[in-house]
Amino acid sequence: MKKTSDKWYFTKETNAKGLCYIYAYQTQWDPVAKKSKRSARKYVGRLAADSVVNITAKFRSEFPQYAQGTFYFGLDKTLVDEAAYRRDFPDAPGPKPAAAEMDTALWDTRSLGFTWALEQLAAQSQVLEHLREIFKEDARSLLNLAIYKLAGGNSMAAMEDWRASVYLPHGPALKSQRISEVLSRVTPKDFARYFHLRHQSKIERMSGADCVHYALDNTTISSYSATIADVAYGHAKRDPELPVLNFTFVCDQDSGDIVFAHAYEGSIPDVTAFGEIVYRMKDAGFDFSKVILVTDRGYQSLINIQKQIDLEVKFIQGIRLSEDIVKRSFDRYDASLHNQRFYDTGERVYAHSTTEAWKQYTDYGSLNKTLHLHLYRFPKADEAEMEELRLQVQQVLDLKNANKQVPPEKWLTYKRFVCERTTAQGRRYWDRDDNAIEAALRYAGRFAIRTNAEANPFKALSIYRLRGQVEQDFNQFKNWVDGNRLRCTDTAYWGKLLVCTLATSLRMMAIKGAHDREQGNRKIPNT
Incomplete structure (x- = not known):
């Protein structure tokens, strides 16, 4: 198998008594089954009724980023602090954090390059023109939301706070209610019409x-x-x-x-x-x-x-x-x-x-x-596939012959390549099925x-x-x-898809343009 991803995901499991527990896991690509599977798994802690995760001392020691503070099980299935949790669940019980005042320096000092470059790219690639043709007065709002997503924005409620720190002069203010209205006006028909214009141009x-x-x-x-x-x-x-x-x-x-x-x-x-x-x-x-x-x-x-x-x-x-x-x-x-x-x-x-x-x-x-x-x-490539398959089969054999349990997913994938045999003395043991392996590798x-x-x-x-x-x-x-996740209702999901797709398209065009102008050994980050 290929190397396990370094990223950890979180999931919630509920037992027969209704108690909830949080586990962390990683994924690993299986080249034989040709799909991603869960691999490493760690117990995080019990989930309380107020969504606080009672993280174990062992998990805190293994993951220093969670060593101090209180963490909640967030909307996107990650461990978040209280401020992030209440942005996603403003009606959750418990004391509300005091509203922070906006730093007035943001009105005098703003980030310019990122937003300006994306506005220029949207204009040069006709993205803004096509948005205006289909979505009329909502065009700028949709583009600004896409730029916000490109800047790493998650919660739509934080859009205007972010906007106060950047130079983005065009388009109306976008409070939460206004954003919902803009997204809800994106229909499947207009969604398709916009992409027809992209193809036609x-x-x-x-x-x-x-x-x-x-x-x-x-x-x-x-x-x-x-x-x-x-x-x-x-x-x-x-x-x-x-x-x-x-x-x-x-x-x-x-x-x-x-x-x-x-x-x-x-x-x-x-x-x-x-x-x-x-x-x-x-x-x-x-x-x-x-x-x-x-x-x-x-x-x-x-x-x-x-x-x-x-x-x-x-x-x-x-x-x-x-x-x-x-x-x-x-x-x-x-x-x-x-x-x-x-x-x-x-x-x-x-x-x-x-x-x-x-x-x-x-x-x-x-x-x-x-x-x-x-x-x-x-x-x-055939030798590499053979070597990987033989390695995985040998791991299964070692476990079976040691009377140890083979992980269920691994057994499901590789059980057809092993068989149980009996020696002349009547001792039973597990061995490779070379015929099955050769058949699987015939067109490797x-x-x-x-x-x-x-x-x-x-x-x-x-x-x-x-x-x-x-x-x-x-x-x-x-x-x-x-x-990766739709956090919206049926009235707004076409708008959410459009915004994220716009952001992806702009990012990919920017990456392609950067690669075309790449010089020397300069590495383009996150590509």
């Missing part, structure tokens, strides 16, 4: 025969809301005990700008939702003749390939190796994938291409279509792409690899602009 700036590469991916946003209809229990990697909303981005791989976003019910898997997303993009006015859509293996199915062909979508799609035709192709061309003539030093991969015959179904009958199936072998280090847009396998892989841009978009959305 990109197409208009292109030269005639070029195509733009758009990457599509999805994430889940957890929520405590009982009023948002699309919030449902689904496939959340983080906080699986919470219901979620599915949120899809389509981003321009060149600039990082988000050109389409769509929210839908949290219980629907990616592969099932893909067709609906493409139809919505088409309804929103996307010109697919100018777009190559790049998607990963999570959206791959024969049905989805057929939908893209029928809708005349140009695509580059990573595909799972579970299809029999793909396995047979790898077996057939295995020699080529070990031949140096099929190796590219730029992409550092072996590749072989073959074609597939498909049909496009129209109102007037069917048309013959040819797709490219690109097969890849990454040198040394392999990858495949199916496309109707790029015949060159190395160029197709180069384009596919750029989809890391959309993954970075989600990283920024969830970890930098407070987009």
Whole structure:
């Protein structure tokens, strides 16, 4: 497994008597199961009725940041001080902290560079222009809220206090009630219209025969809301005990700008939702003749390939190796994938291409279509996968043969690679199932792409690899602009999604611009 994240998350557990306890845990990526799993776990303390966490002496000694003071279990499932807790729960029982007076020096000394740069970026990229066209007088307020999120703002109630310390001269004052009104005026229709303008402006700036590469991916946003209809229990990697909303981005791989976003019910898997997303993009006015859509293996199915062909979508799609035709192709061309003539030093991969015959179904009958199936072998990747799998299996064997318990998730993942045997003397022991391991590693280090847009396998892989841009978009959305959780009602959640998406888009365009102008060994922070 890959190294465990240094970040600790907190969760609440309730026993049969109704007593609540707080635990801290970390997550770890499992390359075999291909999902994030909980790993280390520590007991924090009991949760009192007033939300105070009675932190144990052991936890305080291990985590010095909690060594002194009283901590509460906050709205975003972290340990917070009383001031932060009461900002989120102003009606909580107990004495209210005295209102602090604003430092009058803030009116004379303000931070300028950050807010000015973002306003300039919003103007130059036409973000502000498109906001004005769709949201009229609310445009500046929405942009200012996005800038506030980019500055690390969490609670909307603190927006005006922050604004008093920065230079942000345009737009009305934004008290809590005003913010709620602005967010509630964002409708799903206007949300879609705004992103249509983002896409359209990109197409208009292109030269005639070029195509733009758009990457599509999805994430889940957890929520405590009982009023948002699309919030449902689904496939959340983080906080699986919470219901979620599915949120899809389509981003321009060149600039990082988000050109389409769509929210839908949290219980629907990616592969099932893909067709609906493409139809919505088409309804929103996307010109697919100018777009190559790049998607990963999570959206791959024969049905989805057929939908893209029928809708005349140009695509580059990573595909799972579970299809029999793909396995047979790898077996057939295995020699080529070990031949140096099929190796590219730029992409550092072996590749072989073959074609597939498909049909496009129209109102007037069917048309013959040819797709490219690109097969890849990454040198040394198969050995790395083998080494990791053998290491995990050996850990399971050591525990089983020592009559110790294997962690449930680890056993679920690796039990198929071990078996119980009996010696000639009748002693039972656990051993590797080498046949199962060899079967699992048969296509290790392999990858495949199916496309109707790029015949060159190395160029197709180069384009596919750029989809890391959309993954970075989600990283920024969830970890930098407070987009990981919806703390709002059904009337405001489209507005909250828009603000966080605007903030992510501005941040990604700023990062891309900084990288394009990068000099020497200067490191751009938090990218």
